[in-house]
């Protein structure tokens with residue numbers, strides 16, 4: 001099939017490349033010429049394990065192309081995926097859908113034969129209705145169908161998630177579109193993915209509800225970790241004890257810093273906004289957002305206590321600054337709150353992240369990126385393990401810090417408190 005992905009970010013690029021790998025002809029479109037030029041040379045603009053080989057392989061085969069020309073790309077394709085960003089509006093809970101509507105207008109000017117337009121971006125309920133309205137201003141209704149097909153891939157595991165999804169959700173009442181899309185996804189269905197056909201509005205809500213549920217699980221265990229700290233209980237025991245109950249499930253039950261990333265914060269806010277507009281209170285999700293917003297302050301208070309309220313001139317190291325491992329995505333990472341705060345209080349911060357220096361900290365005096373773990377940790381007073389990268393799991397801290405006394409604050413509980421204390425390192429974890 002001939003596909004076109006509009007928006008070549010984490011979702012558009014990964015799904016476009018994977019669709020090409022399944023034998024489709026795919027054009028990945030973006031308005032960012034720099035990004036497209038890099039991709040044409042097989043230079044990958046994001047960190048995603050395994051993606052570079054797939055881009056090279058499918059570009060070489062001619063099935064994968066990159067373009068900034070949306071008009072031509074839409075005309076050449078039968079199925080068009082909208083994969084642009086849907087951030088939160090400034091100072092609001094509402095999703096900013098301007099990129100989606102802008103793309104819908106552009107698509108509407110280029111339809112001469114039947115096309116399926118798919119919203120893969122995460123969008124509030126009824127966005128599909130609005131996209132349909134925009135396109136129908138220029139195009140006869142029998143020439144297009146607007147479908148919701150939310151994406152559930154996780155950054156860092158994106159290729160695996162795309163190829164082996166738990167489910168494929170297709171929101172459409174059109175039999176013709178459903179048949180075409182079931183065929184498009186048939187290689188994944190035959191590997192075990194469940195194909196779920198719902199109304200368009202239900203598909204839109206499924207995506208938000210899924211993310212809100214996962215954010216709730218994380219917040220639930222984070223709050224219980226606070227209680228464990230007071231009662232001298234190891235939250236890891238709790239996670240296993242409740243997570244092994246199949247009705248609950250162990251995933252997303254690891255205590256840590258505030259959840260971040262490009263999805264959970266904005267999607268929980270957008271869901272509450274949708275509910276508010278429908279005069280329905282989602283009190284659980286509202287309190288999840290509230291609790292998560294407070295979490296970085298709570299951890300910063302702990303850091304203050306650990307340092308006996310003397311932050312000024314302390315040498316603090318952050319290992320990892322992205323919101324989770326195996327991605328370079330900094331969107332809403334808790335480090336964006338924690339590092340500037342500690343910096344303002346006079347700490348001297350060094351950080352190391354496997355995905356490199358982050359422009360977000362460029363303007364902060366006394367915040368330095370170091371090229372390796374050793375340089376970042378050397379002669380530190382406090383090492384904060386912020387992100388759970390594998391390469392942080394077996395560091396000989398005593399050797400590389402090269403200092404008699406230093407403290408470790410392990411926000412991911414990747415070290416054994418018993419083992420590390422035997423080395424006479426002062427150690428704090430989360431909920432234990």
Ligand SMILES: NC(=O)c1ccc[n+]([C@@H]2O[C@H](COP(=O)([O-])OP(=O)(O)OC[C@H]3O[C@@H](n4cnc5c(N)ncnc54)[C@H](O)[C@@H]3O)[C@@H](O)[C@H]2O)c1
Nearest residue numbers: 007008009010011030031083084085086099121122151155
């Ligand atoms: N990142 C994830 O893990 C993930 C997972 C599932 C769903 N989603 C959802 O998918 C959507 C996209 O997310 P993302 O992380 O890929 O975003 P992104 O910011 O990485 O990529 C979006 C791309 O769209 C491009 N773009 C914007 N307007 C355009 C236009 N008019 N024409 C062409 N290109 C345009 C941008 O230049 C950018 O490259 C969002 O709604 C997000 O919530 C994201």
